[in-house]
Amino acid sequence: MRILIIEDETRIAARIERMTRSFFGQKLKQLDHCDSIADGLSFLAANEVDVLLLDLNLNGEDGFEVLASVVSRSFHTIVISAYTEKAITAFEYGVLDFVAKPFDENRLAQAFQRISTPEQSKGKGTRFLAVKKAGAISMIETKDLLYIKGAGIYSELHLSNGKSELHDKSLEKLELLLPESFERVHKSYIVAIDQCEKIMVNSGSKYDLILKNGEVIPIGRTRYPDLKAKLFDQ
Structure with a gap:
């Protein structure tokens, strides 16, 4: 499992990283972090990932710029954001899950579980x-x-x-x-x-x-x- 976190708040990024390592354990092959849209897009252009964990507000920039650029790619995207009013739009554009901030380890694990046990997962309105x-x-x-x-x-x-x-x-x-x-x-x-x-x-x-x-x-x-x-x- 190769995972990229795009999150501009260092404390939250570290928390997501800890929870991600705890859930996937030895299945996690690579975990990277970018703190801006530009760095995130550059990383995705040069590297293959399995899962993108994306914030929608990056230093005032709209994370949907990333979503619009990568939504056709082979990996899954899980949005982690306080902008819950954008959840419906995110699902319409094909994200696997929308984890609202503030969140706990159980909620993030539920999102990861959708990857691990696909037979229990159903789409949430991808348009x-x-x-x-x-x-x-x-x-x-x-x-x-x-x-x-x-x-x-x-x-x-x-x-x-x-x-x-x-x-x-x-x-x-x-x-x-x-x-x-x-x-x-x-x-x-x-x-x-x-x-x-x-x-x-x-x-x-x-x-x-x-x-x-x-x-x-x-x-x-x-x-x-x-x-x-x-x-x-x-």
């Missing part, structure tokens, strides 16, 4: 997924998603307009961010529930999901019972 394309970042609304297909360390976003975009986050990481209106139906697919038309039961205990646009998505055997109950047994 956009950011895609970097031709040097610019475009925001895709989740309501325009039909399904997402895993593509190694990346993900393919398939949209209602027939287009597709490549996202730098893996399917596993996107699963943590998406709202409950999306369902993991296969190791390689997440679908929008409102786009599901019917389930096809094939020979050999194989199952397919037919979307409203006619596309066919495979269903994992272990996921079939829960999906069937959720979609059609109500």
Whole structure:
């Protein structure tokens, strides 16, 4: 686990560092700290991280400048900020969690737990997924998603307009961010529930999901019972 803290208050940064080391223990490979937006962006441009812990007020500068620049990247972002009025916007832009200051070790551990136990995590209203394309970042609304297909360390976003975009986050990481209106139906697919038309039961205990646009998505055997109950047994 490689973690970067962007926090301008030395005392709070030291506290976050202590709590982070306590939670991750030997899983923590690298922990770095930057105290300004400029230093944080420079570090992220030159280094790979797994988690960013971001304050939103850095010496009077807006941490959303960092968020807007890195939201399309492969790592998760946890905001730690006193600006709770910005929490909804932060979630809409795809942060994993928003920890309000002042906070205790238990609250920060809850945020870290979302990384460690993804099966217990659900998105909190992510409205956009950011895609970097031709040097610019475009925001895709989740309501325009039909399904997402895993593509190694990346993900393919398939949209209602027939287009597709490549996202730098893996399917596993996107699963943590998406709202409950999306369902993991296969190791390689997440679908929008409102786009599901019917389930096809094939020979050999194989199952397919037919979307409203006619596309066919495979269903994992272990996921079939829960999906069937959720979609059609109500």
